[in-house]
Amino acid sequence: MTLRADGVGHAFGDEPVFSNVSLAVDPGEVLAIIGPSGAGKTTLLRFLGLFERPDEGSVVFDGADVWAVPEADRLSLRRRVGMVFQDAGLFEADVARNVEYGLRVRRPWGERLRDELAGLVGRNGTAEAVRESLELVGLADKADQDAASLSGGEAQRVSFARALAYDPDVLLLDEPTSDLDPRNTAVIEEAVRAARDRGIGVVVATHDMNQARRVADRVAVLLDGGVVEVGPVERVFETPDDERTRKFVAGELVY
Structure with a gap:
């Protein structure tokens, strides 16, 4: 089941976070969202997870605009999306x-x-x-x-x-290995690959570009209030179309 953001935008008060963001994750693929702190990666995940409604644009899951369907149907769609936060939040x-x-x-x-x-x-x-x-x-x-x-x-x-x-049909991961040791990081990354092999679409928001290269099939680069580039991992990292992407992955941009 494809999960898609179409022209999504959001602001906190008078401060815009991002605008006109469009991306999608298909079954059986891993999409990494990379970008600096404050770019809006977590906010975008919350929209994709159907937790919050964006100020503009739409989120489409299994062909349905999730904010245009009855609340009961939206709840059913939300139950098909899993999310792992930075804080494990165990009981x-x-x-x-x-x-x-x-x-x-x-x-x-x-x-x-x-x-x-x-x-x-x-x-x-x-x-x-x-x-x-x-x-x-x-x-x-x-x-x-x-x-x-x-x-x-x-x-x-x-x-x-x-x-x-x-x-779940889609699994959203918000910085799932931040502050973890290499052993735990490796286990979670292997579990991400296993989820993909089950046909689950996985979206990983991460500041760790090496992790994105290890686990993702495609990468979306969230910079300057929008997605500046989306594409296969090797192309985005090795021969990006946008100069901002090149500078970001090379560590030349300071935020």
């Missing part, structure tokens, strides 16, 4: 319960109640989705461990597993 519960959470809130109330009474969790009333997701991030052995006892890197991996457990 005071064990690891498995944290991963299970996304599955539970996305199922009809009657089904959730039935499964709770039966002591069942996960997709189709089983714990299989939880186990698979934890295995993907290398934490299956910590399913019963208190989430508060995890390291920062492990907590972020649990957050990733939670978003992946309910099989």
Whole structure:
């Protein structure tokens, strides 16, 4: 299911963030959004995640303008998008319960109640989705461990597993490995590739250009209040069309 921003723009008060931003992510690809701090990467992700409405333009998911459909339909679309924030945001519960959470809130109330009474969790009333997701991030052995006892890197991996457990059509990642050590970074990057291989469209907002080169199929460069370039990774980094892109990836622009 393609997720697309068409001419999106936004301002905070009288301060414009960006305008006329258009980009899309298709099933089974990773799109990286790079740009300096303050360029609006997180804000753009929140629009793509259907959390907020932009001031201008539209967000189209599965052929539907998400802000033109009834609220119930918009909620159904939002449930097909997963998001991992910089802060893992885990609950005071064990690891498995944290991963299970996304599955539970996305199922009809009657089904959730039935499964709770039966002591069942996960997709189709089983714990299989939880186990698979934890295995993907290398934490299956910590399913019963208190989430508060995890390291920062492990907590972020649990957050990733939670978003992946309910099989979203699109997965949005906001600086998913900032401040993580190389080992945890490598695990999450491998999980990003696994999500892509499952046919999930992945959007990664990152300031780490080397990470963009490692995991992305295409790159969007968010600079000077807009997307100045979108294209395949190697072309954007090696032979960009826009001089601002060249200067940015070379570290010549100061913000």
